[in-house]
Amino acid sequence: MLITARTKPTHFERQLQAFIGDTPDWIADHWLSILVAIGIAIGIALFLHTLRSWGMRLCRNSDGNGANWYTIFGRTISRTNNFFIVMTAIRLVVNVAETPQLLDKSITFLFTIAVTFQVAIWIREVIFGLIEHRTRGDSPSESLASAVGIIRLLISIALFAIALVMVLGNIGVNVTGLIAGLGVGGIAIGLAAQGIFGDLIAALSILFTRPFRVGDNIKFDQTSGTVAEIGLKSTRVRSFDGEMHIISNRQLLDKELQNLTDRTRIRLPFKIGVAYETPPEKLERLPEMFKAIVEANGATAVRNGFVGFGASSIDYELIAEVATGSWDVGHPTRDRILVAIIRKLAEEGIAIPYPTQTTFTAAPDGRIIMPYPDVQPVVRMDKEDGER
Numbered sequence: 001m002l003i004t005a006r007t008k009p010t011h012f013e014r015q016l017q018a019f020i021g022d023t024p025d026w027i028a029d030h031w032l033s034i035l036v037a038i039g040i041a042i043g044i045a046l047f048l049h050t051l052r053s054w055g056m057r058l059c060r061n062s063d064g065n066g067a068n069w070y071t072i073f074g075r076t077i078s079r080t081n082n083f084f085i086v087m088t089a090i091r092l093v094v095n096v097a098e099t100p101q102l103l104d105k106s107i108t109f110l111f112t113i114a115v116t117f118q119v120a121i122w123i124r125e126v127i128f129g130l131i132e133h134r135t136r137g138d139s140p141s142e143s144l145a146s147a148v149g150i151i152r153l154l155i156s157i158a159l160f161a162i163a164l165v166m167v168l169g170n171i172g173v174n175v176t177g178l179i180a181g182l183g184v185g186g187i188a189i190g191l192a193a194q195g196i197f198g199d200l201i202a203a204l205s206i207l208f209t210r211p212f213r214v215g216d217n218i219k220f221d222q223t224s225g226t227v228a229e230i231g232l233k234s235t236r237v238r239s240f241d242g243e244m245h246i247i248s249n250r251q252l253l254d255k256e257l258q259n260l261t262d263r264t265r266i267r268l269p270f271k272i273g274v275a276y277e278t279p280p281e282k283l284e285r286l287p288e289m290f291k292a293i294v295e296a297n298g299a300t301a302v303r304n305g306f307v308g309f310g311a312s313s314i315d316y317e318l319i320a321e322v323a324t325g326s327w328d329v330g331h332p333t334r335d336r337i338l339v340a341i342i343r344k345l346a347e348e349g350i351a352i353p354y355p356t357q358t359t360f361t362a363a364p365d366g367r368i369i370m371p372y373p374d375v376q377p378v379v380r381m382d383k384e385d386g387e388r
Contacts (some may be wrong), residue, residue: 036097037093040091040093045086048089052085055076056075057075058071071133072130075125080122081118083123090107091107109170116167117160117167120159120162124155124156124159132146159335171325199232199233200232202249203231206230214229216260226240231249234246234247261325262325266321266324266327267320267322267324269318270318271317272290272315272341273310274345275350275352280347287305294318297331300323301320301321302320312355320333320337
């Protein structure tokens with residue numbers, strides 16, 4: 001006859017047996033407290049359900065705009081799950097029912113899990129709402145949609161990984177090695193895909209900081225044109241002469257970039273040279289002439305005056321400012337000002353010289369000698385009268 005040795009029950013088994021044995025006595029002794037706790041728990045659960053329904057109504061009343069702050073708040077509340085509602089209601093009434101120790105620990109453990117993952121869900125929804133708020137009004141782009149989708153996935157993975165580590169830490173698991181392993185794995189992945197992540201971060205930086213949008217006129221390096229598309233890896237710029245330039249997003253962020261669309265005023269610089277033979281009296285009146293011409297064409301003379309002696313002319317600088325950011329207005333204004341200046345100088349008899357050079361010949365003693373000083377008159381001889 002075989003005699004098997006009985007294994008000694010574990011601590012958890014002893015607690016479970018004690019809980020099962022003591023449960024009828026606990027219910028009999030505290031039935032009234034249990035009923036009160038159940039009633040309070042139902043009230044708390046109904047309140048949380050009502051709060052979640054209110055958040056859903058905020059989302060429905062957003063008129064199709066899913067990016068305002070009320071909608072973000074409402075959508076965050078509406079993501080409250082039933083498990084969190086039930087565990088919150090039970091946890092708040094545990095002391096009312098005077099629950100046994102094992103049941104109290106079990107409720108606390110489940111409540112910790114519910115709170116940890118619910119907070120992760122709320123944080124994720126707030127971040128998603130902020131992303132939509134920043135991208136509101138931008139032209140749709142498949143590449144940028146992919147970038148936003150990738151960042152959503154990364155945020156979700158990061159938040160739920162943190163929540164899982166916190167839960168494991170609360171139940172007594174040593175998470176130090178797990179955290180170290182995740183860190184090493186993250187570094188390895190980052191080094192292997194640094195090019196992809198670099199392009200992704202650059203695209204998201206353009207998306208959030210908005211140095212330019214689709215349709216803006218920009219100037220980058222030697223390229224000027226209109227932004228046609230903002231992609232995950234590159235941005236397409238249609239130059240003013242019709243060429244399509246594809247520029248890496250990282251290059252756009254590494255160098256100076258000018259957004260010509262955001263300006264509200266355009267300054268038109270002019271450099272005007274007049275002949276040295278111009279009388280001083282007329283030179284003195286030139287700034288007033290230029291100012292009158294600029295104002296007559298709807299602009300403002302910001303800077304206007306004599307700046308120096310050029311190689312072939314006396315130089316004046318004129319800077320006119322037009323109260324618009326559109327070159328559709330700036331170019332015609334510049335043309336009218338230039339034509340008016342040429343017309344006014346012609347009326348005043350002031351010449352606009354072109355670059356010329358005069359050569360002087362000097363004798364050995366330094367005296368200047370004009371070339372060909374003795375010029376004889378030219379006599380034409382017809383073939384029939386002259387010698388062959």
